[in-house]
Amino acid sequence: MRGEYMRLSESIEGMAVKVVDLDAPPELRERLLGLGFVPGQTVIIGEAAPLGDPRVYIVGGKLVTLRDVEAQKIKILPIVDLIPLEMAKPGLYEVEDLTGGHRFRQKMEALGIKKGTKIRVIRNLNGLLAVLINEGEEVEIGRGWARKILVRRMEVKPRDDKSGFNG
């Protein structure tokens, strides 16, 4: 259904998106899959050709050109990669912004949290977090504060992998 997903052709240069589905006929689908346009794949939108079409897409490090007619067959979701710390699952994050006022910033400064600080989330109990700041000592951060800290995930934990070789 349109509206729910964007199409790759509607994305904007510089955006990062995630492939959700392919609407292409079988042969085109096979080609797109071979080039890396699989559901779940992150795609970065490169520049357009002089007359606006085709465009370059960066898939798994390769530059692939698609015309809008083909890109239109790929359903995507833009990746919103900034989240409030409140919602962060265990893992390593980088602080992108502090959305509180001056006093809040000062408090955070005192803890050593500012833009660019690395925060490792150890536990997240409903917004009450146990974190390491720049891999230092364990600190607890409450929900009120955590909500105002915007972070970006830095490393992705390998997915629990059900499939694999057994040959």
Added chain:
Amino acid sequence: MTIKVALMGNPNVGKTTLFNALTGSRQHVANWPGVTVEKKEGVALYKGFRIHVVDLPGIYTLGSKSLDEQIARDYLLFESPDVVVVIADAVNPEQGLYLLLQILELRSDVILVMNAVDELEREGSRLNRYELEKHLGVHVIPTVATKREGVSELLDTIIHVHQTRPAHQPVRFRYDQTVENTIEQLEKVILSKCENLNVPARWLAIRHIEGDEIVQWFCESLPPIEGNERKKLSLQIARSRYDHINVIIREAYSGKSAPKRLPLDEAIDHVLTHKYLGIPIFFTIMYLIFSFTFKVAQPLSDLIDISVSRLAEFAKASLGENWLAALFSDGIISGVGAVLVFTPNIFVMFLGLGILEESGYLPRAAFVIDRIMYALKLSGRSFMSLILGFGCNVPAILSTRAISDPRERLVTILVSPFVTCSARLPIYVLLAGLFFPQNAGSVLFLIYASSVFLAAVSSVLLNRVLFKGEPVPLIMELPRYRRPTVKGLLNYSWSKGRHFLQKAGTIILIASIAIWFLGSFPPGNVENSLAARIGKFLEPLFKPLNYDWRITTALIFGTAAKEIVVSTLSTFYSSEGLSFTESLRNSIDPSTALSLMFFVLAYIPCFATIAAIRSETQSDKWTLVSLIYGLVVAYLLAYLVKVVTGLWLGI
């Protein structure tokens, strides 16, 4: 003992380079996708083994329908190589490993080559081959094909894999449960229905799910899978493969950041594919190449020219006044020499094209002008085939095999003779230099631009008349920029330009002798010679164009190979006492010269091209269409040019 080895991999991973390193041959490489259009074969003698290497066309999957993908797949299925070497790009291995996983479902005696590790190291990352081996269950060899690093290890490994040939139970990669269930059911059906399978039933089941018709060939009438279900399963299969690949990459690579473009590449691309500048830059680059072709090579050409006429004089002086001396000096030396004079121009042009190819600019050019090609109902992909035609139409026509859409392929084949090949260059250079000495470079560019224009208009026309077709997709990978190496460029210009020298030594030599005889018998006035009679017989046809019998004869002989036009002219015009160029200048006016250039541009390509059209279209009808169409266009165009320039130059 002979070992048959197949090289497979994505386009542009360095397969041809590796092939050359393995076999010591000099196939030309190019930094653009789809250059390996046919399988190339070569032999490496190593430690007492004859290793027979086959370089297959670059592909992304085993399942698509373009001709080169079929060539690669069919080789794998039906020619049963002993060992398969899959080459992946060490910098961006995802798509290469995807192909590997597909091949592993078919067979397990596979070696994985991770090529261009030098570029990976430059990026600051490393790969751990043992991790890759652990996860993939195959031998992994890192290589730098351009520096032959890892080549002997690869040869050793090929022998090792061949010798220790394990019981061939292909490695099994497990998919999600739903997929596995379907595979299992299909496997049962396959095993009960079809006996004596020489491919794994599991592979057939997966290919069937992915909708590959090749399955029919091994096992007929499998239960059909409904379209939506098939799509769901195929996506799941692809997804599991990539998930697995991502896990492997995370384990095997260190220091590899999220995929990003090299900053320099990005900056260059920003300019070369720029919104406003992209197209002008493309045309400027093309213009520069053609004016260099003229200017840089000219001193060398003059040198050859002088040497040739000295040699002819010398031959005449030492052999005396007899027909043999005339044959040597006026026939052979002047005829072949007239063509040889253009050797420098041809090598300079290939040097230019070589830089474009090796650096990785050409696919960008295809990208930049794709919108225009799209309006012509072609794609940037066929643009790349057409560009090859500037060298020679034959490889251009062969390279259309990589075009997946049969309609686009046919149109590309039919319009490629309009792309003016290097054999026609001598005629342009001769006439432009002689009649438009101030603007020779621009005239040359005009011819080349018209050539592109003709190809474009013809393709629109053909599409209109014949197909009323849909445009075809442009799915193309842009390679990393690479600095062209001197060795690579020399190799490139030599492998392409050599062809020209070979022709000079064979067909042009023979034609020069034949033309000399036709022009000298019966002895006496050349006006009464056999050649003159042929020319005069057809002269009336060319009257409206103002071509005399000499030009007419030259054009007729030129259908064997276009360079012969020049040698024929040289034979006929030199028999008037003056030097050939002087008497040519006195005999025709600039507007006729220009119209002749256009006639040569469009009329019947050489025999070799006609043969290529015939063999690639598999149709007499299309071959004939192409011939007649070319002739008609040539005639009308030449007439038009004559009239227009006649008015303009006031002649």
